[in-house]
Amino acid sequence: MKNSSSDNQRVTIGIDIGATKIVVGAVDGTAIHRQQRILLRDFPTPETCRVAMIDAIKVAASDATIDKVGIGCPGPTDFELGVLLNFFTMPAYFGWNLISDLEAAFGVPIVMINDVQAALLGEIALEPGLNAESIALLSVGTGVGAAFCYNGTLLEGRGWAQPEISQIPVSANEKTRVLEDFLSGKFVETQAVQGGYGHAAAIAEAARQGDAKALTLLEPFFDSAAWAVSVVVHMYSPQVVLLSGTALHSLFPLVERRIQQRLASAFCVAGCISSTRSTHKKRPDLPITAWVLLALPVAA
Numbered sequence: 001m002k003n004s005s006s007d008n009q010r011v012t013i014g015i016d017i018g019a020t021k022i023v024v025g026a027v028d029g030t031a032i033h034r035q036q037r038i039l040l041r042d043f044p045t046p047e048t049c050r051v052a053m054i055d056a057i058k059v060a061a062s063d064a065t066i067d068k069v070g071i072g073c074p075g076p077t078d079f080e081l082g083v084l085l086n087f088f089t090m091p092a093y094f095g096w097n098l099i100s101d102l103e104a105a106f107g108v109p110i111v112m113i114n115d116v117q118a119a120l121l122g123e124i125a126l127e128p129g130l131n132a133e134s135i136a137l138l139s140v141g142t143g144v145g146a147a148f149c150y151n152g153t154l155l156e157g158r159g160w161a162q163p164e165i166s167q168i169p170v171s172a173n174e175k176t177r178v179l180e181d182f183l184s185g186k187f188v189e190t191q192a193v194q195g196g197y198g199h200a201a202a203i204a205e206a207a208r209q210g211d212a213k214a215l216t217l218l219e220p221f222f223d224s225a226a227w228a229v230s231v232v233v234h235m236y237s238p239q240v241v242l243l244s245g246t247a248l249h250s251l252f253p254l255v256e257r258r259i260q261q262r263l264a265s266a267f268c269v270a271g272c273i274s275s276t277r278s279t280h281k282k283r284p285d286l287p288i289t290a291w292v293l294l295a296l297p298v299a300a
Helices: 046-061 098-106 115-126 186-193 200-208 212-217 218-236 246-250 251-262
Strands: 010-017 020-030 032-039 064-074 112-115 135-139 144-150 240-244 279-281 290-295
Touching: 010 046, 010 115, 020 046, 032 046, 046 098, 046 112, 064 098, 064 115, 064 200, 064 246, 098 112, 115 144, 115 240, 135 218, 144 218, 144 279, 186 200, 186 212, 186 218, 186 246, 200 212, 200 246, 200 251, 212 218, 218 240, 218 251, 240 246, 246 251
Parallel strands: 010 064, 064 112, 135 240
Antiparallel strands: 010 020, 020 032, 135 144, 240 290, 279 290
């Protein structure tokens, strides 16, 4: 079914796929006109989610003509074919050919890339001040992901294997733990329940108020965030590091201090820490919130 319209308004459909929800928006230039949200717990199979997503796209587009569809999706995913291969956080949808389904429904060009890479491209496109040649993004929502862009080109892996900072081992015990075990919304939620806070927002608020128990429970999150940024800085020496995601947003003042402490002793930024600037930008019209955490001078 091709999308059609009696008027001349044309929109691009943007789809943000996460481990717990999907957000669909109709975009014209930099303006988001209408958004629809799908909670995956209500649509636990590819078949049910397919119907819900197609309905959400139709509602978001309203009477406008759909020109194309852009999808940001966590990996592992075959982004060229549009097949979800994420057995880490979306096992119920493993093998779903999303591009094929949407092409059959709407008959328009569809492009899918990694969700964190999409977020980084969005920041670069919509924030004129980000004119650095090298920019990194660390995003912490349900899980954690990172992206790096140099001179307008994204760093990508081979085939469907995108860079996955989430799976870097962070312990050498009998049970190997990876970064996402500690730096993720899932970890914050688990600590909140185990600590008697009930949910993530409550333990985050308690931590911001200086609650000793909450701070102790979240110590692995803070330490992992600082370690992850240090890894990104040492590997790529970006001029700008952006932080985004709901988990980082809720704990940002505490995370920021820990990151700055860690970077103060980092070899590759020694002598540059005085140029660190932290800008908290609340932009409700955009799907992510980011901070410019580190601004390194361009080498002469």
